Amino acid sequence: MKTEILWMIIGMGVVTYIPRMLPFVLFKGKELPPFVQGVLKNVPYATLGALIFPAIVLIQKGDIWYGVTGAAAAFIAAFLGANVIVVVLGAIAVLSIYSYFM
């Protein structure tokens, strides 16, 4: 193993861990101002929106319909109340069929 790469990996590990652990040390929890608590409660849904868009329509370079089809399949399955694993496998299946025909 090259020493340079080894140090790079260790450095990457350290700077990735710091923002992950810091809030648990800085804040005891449940004592932040109500407005901040409200904002933090909003974070999961806002994060999901940002994680899905625009990335999902860009998964196949040059063909936005690939991502749109996958997103639609997942959305319909989830809307009908399917379990998350079923949603995941369903979207994979639909896109496999899509690339078979396109």
Place this chain on the structure above:
Amino acid sequence: MADLAVERESSEFKKGVQAGISIGIGYFPIALTFGLLAKTSGLSIYETVLMSLLVFAGAAQYISLSLIAYGTGIVEIILTTFIVNIRHFLMSATLNEKSDEDYLFNKLLFSFGITDETFSVAATKEGTVTSGFMFGLISVSYSSWVVFSGVGHLIGASLPQTLQESMGVALYAMFIGLLVPSLKKSAKVVFLAALSALFNSIFTLGHFMAQGWSIVSATLLSAILIELAEVIKTRHRGVQHED
């Protein structure tokens, strides 16, 4: 009493493992591709697996590969990794509010495994989050990530191209699967997700900032604006009609 506590802890762990299975499936193609790209970027299998073991952050690991290929210096690669992963701070702060009381040591241990995916699953779960649940959730996700990074380095290229491509949708499908049940229940969730999706699309497609900053900024802007809107709405209740 001690027995009961141990039993509850192990069932929480099991629930975490079950919730982690879709992440494990989702990581499979991404880790596999990472392993393959790492090989073509000149990393050995040990370096590849070690990076997945110590960093456990997909986007940052991918970016480091392209930076290595460009011949970028170590310090810049580490700094970029930091910027890309700073969004986890917000996620940890959120989970800190939602997690059960426990020894700080346990929290520091599971905080290593907070990724976009483990966070999304834990944060959308009903009720509080226990350390046992987090350990279960992370053990499946982490194993999948590490093992398939190594497998990708060994055999990645031989998986059918169409299957690799269609599996690329897995994590996004999971995010949708986690978001939709809450969308159905609350208009606030619809606004939160739509607004941050819009901000993030503008930031990334307009090349205003790097992806790491873009997700944090879009999330924070949306979470704060919607919270402000709600505070104002509650204050003006009776004067104005909404919904």
